[in-house]
Amino acid sequence: MSIKFDKIEPGMILLDIHSYRMGNSTMRELGLWRVLGIDPTKIKYTFVIDTDTYSGNFERPIFSFITGMSESCGERAYATYEAEAARKALKIKGEYAAGPLDELVEERIRDPGDDGYHRSYVSITVTPGFYNVHGEHFPAAYSGKFKKQSNCSDCKEGKPAEQHRKWPAYQSVAIFLRRRPTDEEIKLIKTRALAYKDFPRQHEWDARPNIIGFRLVVSTTTHESETL
């Protein structure tokens, strides 16, 4: 059974129909099983921006530059410089006026560990087609040398790229959404994300990555129990 996931709408029930053997006999009958009932509240949409640079230094600024929204944690507000520029560009008047993406973007609870959970609109995420070796990022096809690191056993053993331990490359920015974005919203997010490259830096270390693609990730939650 093949299903195009982007054709699935909230509330649909997917059915699997195939023939089965009746009880203890060799007779076959066509059976119909309900395999997946999708709870609309369990469909999650995430807009992903793939870049060529480690995203942990700019995921909040680029989010604010796109949406005009600024994340805050206690007293601290992040990326207000970028949010302000976006609010001007998006013609959002006044501090409490809603922007065109306010209703689309969702806060999700994240639990980063010892500090406790926090709410966030955005996260760094893994970029397909790339890997990371002790902090340096490479395209999947790269098979040359790595900068040696003294505490890496693979470096000590002189392992070539093919055998060297690799880690996922976090070069992507995930923006959490409440629902599937409209074509217009997708266009707006792309345009704003691409404009970030030419946005004047506030600090010399501000990253201006090249964007290599956009993805909409649709995830659903299902539960299966297995008898152990």
Ligand SMILES: [Zn+2]
């Ligand atoms: Zn190494």
